[in-house]
Amino acid sequence: MNTQLIEQIFTCVEFGKINEASPYPATMKGQPGSDELTKLALEQGYDPNVILYDALIASMNKVGQKFSENKIFVPQMLLSAKSMSAAMAHLKPYFSSGAVKRKGTFIVGTVFGDLHDIGKNLLSMMVEGAGWEVVDLGVDVKTEKFIETLKLYPDAVVGISALLTTTMVNIPQVITAIREVSPATKVIVGGAPLSADFAKSVGADGYGRDPQEGVQWLDKLAS
């Protein structure tokens, strides 16, 4: 089987081409997007695993790298994530049947007391684009909510975000509670005022300076 469609889906995700109706990017106006091309690929018998790994995950990895290097910015990344989601919707039945497996489950939320979610949302999109199932708990997430959700997904990795110096200090309480109920659960933290030193000092297993670092850390766990 040729790989032309895979390359086309890869390009659509990289440049944020969602579907034929989408006017962005201008250079691809009127062309099919990841939505139509993924549907077509499945109809033509492409292996959904190949679509997921060689087109979607590979492309989102490139997007994350470009974002990390300030070659693209949040709007471009959001449209890439939209394009990825449009393709992913066609793969849902294969996830349900077990024909395609995700790398794991990632529970993520902004720590209690903190209402900021842009960075956390970008991370969620990138992690989903890397082939993980994401359970996004939103903002101002109480410790109990993290614990309840972890009970539903006992093998999940947990991500905790904070933007403010006054709220990052709430993170240790969440980590302590997680350790009490599930000592083996891996926890990664991130957010503007955080650092690797802070992560270490509060007992987190990982720290992500940006979404791409978070994804790379998660992928190491999954490998």
Added chain:
Amino acid sequence: MMTHKERFLATLANAPVDRPASWLGLPVPAAQQGLFSHFGVNSIDALKLLLDDDIYPLEVPYHYPPSNHIACAFKFAKVNHDDTPDERTLTAPGFFEDYEDPADVDKFDWPDPARYIDRNEAAAMAKAIDEKYARMGVMWSAHFQDACSAFGMEKALMVMLMNPEMFTAVIDKITAFYLRANEIYYEATRGYLDAVLIGNDFGSQNGLMVDPDSLRTMVFPGTKLLVDQAKSYGLKVIHHSCGSIYPIIDDLIELGVDAIHPIQALAKDMDAPTLKAAFGGKTAFCGGVDAQHLLVHGTPQQVEDKVHELKELFPTGLIISPSHEAILPDIPPANVQALFNALTI
């Protein structure tokens, strides 16, 4: 010895000063009691006097409940929230979330600032401040951030690329609101105001949120109008943006801003030596004393050392101030004291 205002103006002009200019910033209510206890005062005015602070910020008296704050002038969010500057949300779905036709911009009930700004109160507030201070109107006029909340931030950022005409229609209406609001305020305070603080957050810790070209096309035209308007009243313009904004500092200089605030010291390329090397003498800065780590976790000696470093780098051209205007309660007052002590020793 220079007056506060002379020091402020000389700093903006990169001219010699007797000591570095300073700005305490805007301590949030939860931080004020700790500062008052530490310094033995009972008001922000008394604290500023004690610290020999140079800038006196003036809020716009804007009577639009429940926030009564001009930064919350537009009720775009489709969700209930407390609607205060701290609680407002940029990311919640906004009024224009599902609109695509620029002609629909008038479907929103745009507020008339003339109904909510108290001219007499604005004049009285400005006249009450000693003219030796650099009296700075805290206008914000955050047309980009408001445009983000008009759609919901993620949607807005995508609309910038997918439907720039729609984004422009909305941000232009917001800019028009601020131009009218500022006109009312500047007229009311004419002769009693020296500077204004305007701006939007364009940066994250690691870089710009939006590509420079989109900012230049859709956001900076409004910034230019706001800057030119302030200049037409003889006011100096301090432009605020949190985060890493190095790639657009030349743009801000070109737009005519007099100082760039708050130079978030730990953000990418925003450390003082980098800014001095690239922009020293071309503009002035305000901020620079890191409020993400140093002021929160550092010792008073470390804070003093940092201020001495900044003084050496910027004998003028820098108003020394925390790198976030809102002093939060996790900053020990002893570190605020250390910051101001180091200005004169």
